[in-house]
Amino acid sequence: VNITVDDTFGDPTTGVIPQYLPNDPPGVWHAGNATETDHWRTSHWTAGVLDVFEIRNQTWHDSTPANGPAQVVFSFTGTAVYIYNVVPNMVFETVTTSNMTFAIDDSVVGSFVHTPDQSGVTLYNQLVYSNTTLELTPHTIVISADGDNHSNILFDYLIYT
Template sequence: MLQPQSRGPLPFATLFITLLFVAIASAASLVNITVDDTFGNPQENLQITYQPAGAWSPGEDCTSCAAHLDTTQVHNGTWHDTTYLADNPPSSPLTATLTFDGVAIYVYCIVTRASTNPFGNSDMTFYLDDVEVGRFLLPPNGDPTYRYSYPVYANASIPSGQHTFMLVNGRSDGQTALALLDYIVFS
């Protein structure tokens, strides 16, 4: 009769390899970091910068802004509001910029398609490391409904490393454009 052979080291080796695989997979998993338009992300010491100075208003405190939102539907109750005026364009682009270290980025705004008060034309161009990587266009159609946490830009295929993302509202050959920036998520 054959006796079963001992396999002493094999279970330990299998367990070790399995644990090593789990550790590597855990270390490689992505973590989403949210950067609020106003509060940034204090844990990562990140903040969105707005240019030119005074061209972006904290929406929740803005008495001259046409957009009046339900703060309970906005991330942290805050957003930044800017309008590119085609008939009186600014001397420099209306930009929101974030420097981050990651492989993916997702930008969320509040949008409306209202024809008046506010004029809900969206016309945003996106740059990653000074290269144009996308555009978001949403013309007004008369619908005054606000859409919250609306993804205006998503890119999950960025090379790993430090990057600078820039949202530019409006363009010199375009119409008046509204941007209501809520938050940015990166991985």
């Protein structure tokens, strides 16, 4: 059985919502939604820039950390996990480079690097990591966007089995 975990609404079977770290200072993470009208003040990624109809439940979490990583943490029991992000290309006056690492149960298991092209096309529902070889036990996945490289992360949802 596939369980889809939304960035904002979480796991529909357990009620668990992903954690966004650090949560201090405020403003490291931006919780985006379709009703935002405050462009550029809290984030470059607003409903005016993104096609919210391409984003699961019209919600996302984004960060462009400057000092240290921004992380998404989620615990689940399953044999597979798939991570989906919004991956932008060049957008005026904002970072669109993505440099993420993925750790499961405290071991780094993968990475995703996206160097934007000049197309300006934003890619939705992009699989940025998958692992189908997990044992059927509890796991914790940590998605880290590296602040040392001024990386952007727009997390949309994950699926686990």
